[in-house]
Amino acid sequence: KAIFIFFFLTSSFALVYIPLTFSNIDTSVFLIYNQDHKLCVEAQTSNYVTSSPCNYKNVAQKFRWISEHQLISVSLKLCLGVSTKVSWTPVTLYPCDTTSALQQWECRNDTLFAIQGTDLYFNYGNRNEKRIMLYHGSGAWSRWKVYGTKDDLCSRGYEDMFTLKGNSEGAPCVFPFQYDGNWYAECTTVGRSDNWRWCATTRNYDTDKKYGFCPLNCKFLQQLWDTDPLSNIQYQVNSNAALTWYQASKSCQQQNADLLGITELREQMYLTGLTSKLTSELWCGLNSLDFNSGWQWTGTHPFRYLNWAPGSPSPEPGKNCATFHPGKGAKWENQECDKKFGYICKKGNSTLNTYIIPTGRLLNTTGYDKSAVHVVIHLFHRYEQAYLTSLIGLRPETYFWIGLSDLEEKGTFKWTNGEAVKFTHWNSEMPGRKVGCVAMRTGIAGGLWDLLTCETKAKFVCKHLALGVTPPPVPTTTPAPTCPDEWGSSDQRSVCYKAFTKGDEKKSWAEAQSFCVAIGGDLASISSLKEERSLQRYLSQPFLTVGYTEPNNYNGVEHCAEINGNTRMRWNDVHCDEAYYWICQVKKGIQLKPEPTNPPLPSKFLTIDGWLVNGDKQYYFNTNKMPMDKAREFCKKNFGDLTVIEGNTERRFLTKYVDSYFIGLQVSLDKKVSWMDGTPVQYVAWAPHEPNFANNDENCVVIYKNTGLWNDINCGYPTPFICERHNNSVNATVAPTPVPVRGGCPDSWLLFENKCYKMFGFKAEDQKTWDAARTACQGSEDGGNLATIPNEKVQAFLTYHLNNLPMDAWIGLNDINQEQMYLWTDGSGLHYTNWADGFPLTGYEGDRDDCVAIKIRPSKEAGTWRHFRCSSSKSYICQANTNPKYSLPPSTTPAPRIRYNNSSYFFIETKMTWKDAQLICQRQNSDLASILDPFSQSLLWLQVSKYKSPLWIGLNSNVTDGQYTWIDKFKFKYTNWASGEPKQNFGCVYLDLDGMWKTGSCEQKYFPLCKHSDVKPPTEPPQLPGRCPESLETPWIPFRGHCYHFESSSKMNWAKASLTCLQLGASLVSVSDAAEAHFLTENLEPLESKAPTFWIGMYKNLKGDWLWLDQSAVDFVNWNTGEPSSHNSEHCVEMYSSSGTWNNAYCSTYLGYICKQPKSNLLSWFGKGLREQFSFSAPFMEKHCHHYWIRW
Structure with missing residues (x-):
């Protein structure tokens, strides 16, 4: 036959269009134009913003977005803002502050321009005023466009401009930025002899020296x-x-x-x-x-x-x-x-x-004239297949529909034109067992067929007969008996199958058989291996009851069979009372009878409040998942308790209503069982191999619906539950909640909220694996367990006391029994978490690391949680109940002064403004408190909760040049802002009752929190005179009198890294003091993803001495905990990107590295002299340095 094939690739045949364009936001400078006045906004001075005739050449009329909601004047390098959110307030210019709500603008419908979140608009001319005003009216004088267009001001926008080269690792430009005392709102060539346009990546280049080149169209960038x-x-x-x-x-x-x-x-x-x-x-x-x-x-x-x-x-x-x-x-x-x-x-x-992908849904293409075109192609043989593959194989689209599907009968594929399927060309693992439509692949799997959901959007291929060619007549046949809708056909017999797997409706074997008989059939029977494979297509659930018995007869009670619906199709005999989905079979051509329905539970068996009555007992099936303690609390509030099952009859009665529910049985550490309400245990119904007390923390019991049998489980596992009460207990007086036994703690243990805590593992020999740590806690004199952290207060208490631990500490959280189901080992419910960023992990790493520790370092992450391998040795925290045999410490009032970490804190119980608070602190040789790490944050929050009032702390952007920096001059690194903060125009900050930092009016009155530090804040090291090399490929960052190069992309062993630095006129870095170590850490933190560790210039010689490669004196070290280790051959030193601490490692390891050299005008013996002394060729140096390091 002559066949024409059409590819529907043009928009005239496309059903849906998806334009995939990459349109960058227009971030260019623009003029703000009012069409009614025919004038443009002009910033004449910072205090006078007016309008005048539009002039592109007038720089005072030029503005641009520098953030999503901030507009800057290009001429004055200040941002548009207002002094207050009140109508008829002048619009003026201010130093740009991303935290100020009074500089945040937004566009509204129909070219209105307003302060964000208000109905106060940018306005001019309605009262003959000369200045731009903030006004509540929305008339023509409040409507603004980009001059020369019909678009509102937000048609221009802002996006981060990512820099190239420089020394900022590609960080985006920050506008405006300060250079040489001047402010710049755009990229500039000032300061460069090569005329490359550049920007700073921090607000103040003069201080930070961080920059990069702007990705603007210019001939210079072609060099990159x-x-x-x-x-x-x-x-x-x-x-x-x-x-x-x-x-x-x-x-x-x-x-x-x-x-x-x-x-x-x-x-x-x-x-x-x-x-x-x-x-x-x-x-x-x-x-x-x-x-x-x-x-x-x-x-x-x-x-x-x-x-x-x-x-x-x-x-x-x-x-x-x-x-x-x-x-x-x-x-x-x-x-x-x-x-x-x-x-x-x-x-x-x-x-x-810009290109368009026309797409269509297979089911939506049937509207075409089939007399002219078969909607999607059908293929008869491999030659036609090869031809199609040659046409579409290299196209960029992934799929092309062909006319094959199994929509009419699952698993039976048919061409849309009704012709027989004589040829297939399936991809691997295709077609599977799902219903769908077939598409032909392109690319590396070009021509292979995949089964997709028919709603997938893809291109398609059509074909029709050539002119003058007619199809052969279709022979008439007597239709064979068919299966009812949604039933599948057997390949061996004239029967049909259907799996009933809807929702939670499951049945026992007898109930399933009765159901099948009621609709005119039986439970399915399987007469051959081929029929079993045919039946497999209809199994989507793991277990379904079938009418076939194969005995194993566990415990002598298994007389019915189930079949596993996976690829192996294994059979298993089970108890006939177990409830499963089921498969019925009927003869082909049969008229089905209506499905029987389950009668509703008679209302007379339910109480008004929903309890199920059975004899003298009432039951409540709560489907809300809760840990056991919360479940029992619910039951008791409703005059009951978790259910007690006293015999087989009661067990079978409850099985009809449950899936997996808590009951009132508990298992102790010695495997003894008891009912929680004190009822004697006279009957148990454990599932096979239960209770297994997995992970030694399964102390509660659930009943399973399928079997009615019991299994032990961690009490913290969120599970539905069954409450039970007696008819005569309804409306009785609710028993009061037992008062916790008050007591004290052993010596050296810490008392907090009626629990005792103690930290262990201050020495390496005392650190333990997670399981050994738990055993040690449980073996303490008063019993106990690894610590549980139920809320923020306990978290803060423990964090405050962790500062002296040498390493991370185990707590009781783990997912040993089930991946990603974290539970407390003492069975408490998981109501609070404090995971570190990026945790918990999933996948391979997360599967291996099942035990949780609380982090100590780096300090900014202190108190957060992450998981580790349980076999790691760490410090650990034990927890025990208080005991009356220990005296309870007398209650105390808050101490007037609290000593912590070289500082003392005190509170003044008089509410006052921020300014007065700072003054009264200064009178006592102190300042409002700076909070430098999570340890002190935790301590102070606990104090706030005692005073039950917010406290002023030492942050006020109004007195620190619009930025939040500590009033006592300590470095502002750690923050604990509340969500959305800092967001107000108020510059003063207080520590709130929830422990978060919030901004508020400086005239608000709170208690002062004062701090006196025994150490002086570190001063910013001065930049000494000199310049760093300018190189596109090797960026340098200045600090004091030296230049530093951080290489994270080309990793090397220590010897090669030291040689590379030498070839650059530098050396692997030496670290002289804490300030330099801090500088290195700040620059390494952004590179942690690329290089977790970097080589520095320290090494160990044959005598075992640690030395610097540049011969500096070793008078400062920053070893990580437990380092340097005594491992053989670990003679070189690496620095961790996350913390800046050091570790000795094998010199052959490939890592990033840091080079250091004096600034250009300070080159002395180290620079010029060293190069003169070692003026060998690079191959010679690499060879001999390499051998030299192997000898060490």
Whole structure:
């Protein structure tokens, strides 16, 4: 037959259009225009904003967005704002403050422009005033456009401009920024002899010296691109950057490029050579962020070539972005998109073309004229298949619909034109057992068929007969008997099957058989292996009851059978009273009878408040999942308790109503059982191999619906529960809640909220694994367990006392019994968590790390939780109940002064304004308190709860140049802002009752919290005269009299790193004091994703002495806890990016590294002299230094 094939690729045939365009936000300068006045806004001075005839050349009329809601005057480098949110307030200019609500503007419908969150509008001219005013009216004088357009002011916008090269790891520009005493609202060439446009990445370049080059169109930026001579495609390798995938993608788009897409082997080989000197991962454009499309490149790059590293893409959730890894043979790996790496941009003729993907749903295409066109193609043989593959195989789309589906009968595929299926070309693991429609793949799997849901959107292929060709007549046949709708057909017999798996409706074997008989059939029977395979298509649940008995007869009571609906189709005999889904069979062609319905429970068996009456007892089935203590509390409030099951009859009665519910049985540590209400245990019904007391913390019991048998479980596991009460107990007086036994704690234990706590593991030999730590706690004289943290107060109490522990401390939380189900080992409910950022992990790492510890270092993360391998040795915290045999310490009033960490704190119980509070503190040789870490934060919050009043602390942006810095001059690193803070225009900060920092009016009156520190705050080290080298490839950051280069992209062993620094005129870094160590840590923290550790210049010589490579004196060290270790051959020193602490390691390890050299005008013996003394060739130096380090 002659066949014409059509590809529906143009918009005239498309059912849905998805324009995939990359449109960067227009961030350019603009004039603010009022159409009614025909005037533009002009900022004549900071206090006088008016309007005048529009003039593009007048810089006073130019504005631009510098954040999502802030407008800056390009001429004055100040932001538009108001002094108060009151109508008829002048609009003036202020130093830009991202925290000020009085500088936040937003667009409204129909070109209105207002202070954010108010109905107060930017206004001019309605009262003949000369200035721009804030006004509640929304007339024509409050409507503003971008001059020369019909668009509102928000048609121009702001987006982070990510820098290139420089020394800021690709961080975005910050506008306005200060350089050499002047403010800049745009990128500038000032200060550069090469005319490259640059910006600062912090507000004050003069202080921080952090900068990068702006990705603006100019000829100079072409130097940053490498061109493939064969394809003329350009690549930009930003190995020194540290951006998330989204930021990297935006950085490329800002250069009219895409993140890297690799479409063929030759391109892969070119990039492998281009990045051969690098070892760190680099973001590329591969991602699976569109969960309906799988992995794909950004831009227009087709996904037709694969080069995944072994084990990638890994299945962990969240790893939806890919990296190009030069250190692993340039293979690809999937990572979390929020990690920070370098990246590669790509641009060429195909980049950033706007294109349209016409798509259609298979079920929506049937409206075409089938007399002319078969809607989607049907294929008869491999030659037609090969022809189609050649046409679509290299297209960028993923799928093309063909006319095959099993919609009419699950598992039986038919062509849409009714012709027989004589040829298939399935992809691996296809078609599976789901109902769907068939599409042909493109790319590396080009031509193979996948089964998709019919609602998936894809291109499609059509064909019809050539002119003059007619199809053969279809022979008439007598229709064979068919199966009812939603029933499946047997391949061996004239019967139909249906699995009944709806909701929670399950039945015993007898109930299922009765159901099947009632509709005209029986429970399914299986007569052969082929029929079993046929039946497998209809099983979607793991177990279903079938009419076949195969004895194992466990305990002599298993006389019915179930079948496992997985690929193995195993049978198992079970108790006939167990409830499962079921499969019925009927003869083909039969008219089904109506399905029987379960009669509703007669209302006379329910009490008014919903309790089920059975004899003298009433039961309440609570489906809300709670830990046992909360469940029992609920029952007692309703005059009952968790249920007591006293015999088999009662057990079977309850089984009809439950799934997995708490009952009132408890298991003690010695495996003895008792009913919680004191009823003697005369009957038990344990499931096989139960109670197993898994993880030694399963002390409560649940009853299962399927069997009615019992299983022990951790009391903290959230579970539904059954309450029980007697008829005569209803409306009785509720028993009062037992008063906790008051008592004290043993010596050296800490009392808090009627619990005793003690920290262990101050010495390495006292640290234990999680299980050994729990055993030690339980073995204490008064019994106990690893600590449970039920709320914020206990968390704060423990955090405050952790400061002296040398390492992280075990607590009782774990997911040993079930992955990602974290439970307290003492059975308490999990009502509060304090996970560190990024935890708990899922996937492989999370599966291995089952036990939870509270973190001690770095200090900014102190008190947060993370999981570790249970076999790790750590400090630990024990908890025990108070005991009356120990005297209870006398109650005390809050101490007038609290000593902590070289500081003393005191409270003045008189409410006053912030200014008065600071004055009264100063009179006592103190300041309002600075809070420098989570330890002191925890201590002070506990004090706030005692005073039951907020407290002023030492933050007031009004007296520190608009920024929040501590009034006592200590470094502002740790913060504990409440959600959305700082958000008010009020510059004064108080510590609230919930422990969070909040801003408020400085005239509000609170108690002062004063602090006297025994140590002086560190002063900002002065920048000594001199310059650092200017290099695009090797950025340097100045600090005091030296320059520093942080290399995170090209990892090396210690010897090669020291040689590389030497070739740069520098040395591996030495650290002279805490200020320098702090500077290094601040710059390493953003690089942690790329390089968790960096080489420094310390090494151990043959005598065992630790020395600096640049021969500086070793008069300062910053070893991590337990370091340096005594492991053989660990003779070189690395620095942790997260904390700045040191660890000795094998010199052959490949790490990042830090180089250090004096500023240019300070070069003396170390610079010029050292290079003169060692003026060998690079190969000679590498060879001999390498051998030298092996001898050490």
